Amino acid sequence: DIQMTQSPSSLSASVGDRVTITCRASLSIDNYLNWYQQRPGKAPNLLIYAASTLQSGVPSRFSGSGFGTDFTLTISGLQPEDFAIYYCQDSYEIPYSFGQGTKLEIK
């Protein structure tokens, strides 16, 4: 199985900050990488698919990049509603794998 490793596991930031979350795959997965946001008690919500394509309705302050094994999710200008847990997910092969999550907290 492909292992997805996110860093950092947790991150403190302030409203208005720019933050970057990293996801590393245990082998090359081309651009088959998606990002989700999960708020407490809710289901994950798709932010970005195919590494860099913004899902319809997602604010443009979210962006994704990367190819192969290393990927990043960037949030430019944090808003109060952005404090949540973020997950990456690969779809290169079955079983599809998720990262362990990055918890973004208010500083």
Place this chain on the structure above:
Amino acid sequence: QVQLQESGPGLLRPSETLSLNCSVFGYSISRGYYWAWIRQSPMRGLEWIGNVYHSSRSSLNPSLESRVSISIDTSKNLFSLTLTSVTAADTAVYFCARQSSATGSYSRWFDPWGPGTPVTVSS
């Protein structure tokens, strides 16, 4: 707007069989897409269980496939998860989701998701 809703028992005893349904609203599942089950627990994080196509073809996580089956009922517009011989390790929130893909690509993503249903396995 497509919406999904899980339903099923919240509490099981060890060795029992878990059966969950996912009802789909706002889209006829006979038209296409893969439909997936995913679970989340503090111990294992988010774990893809498997998916099913409207033709009833399914793909399963090899770590669970000896105990899992996923079926689809286009007449009721729902798909179902069956997990046999449950243990405490199967305690989790179970989500259903639509699996989308890019044409000519292996890129697959999950959107939308149901709200999730908690399942506890305890004697």
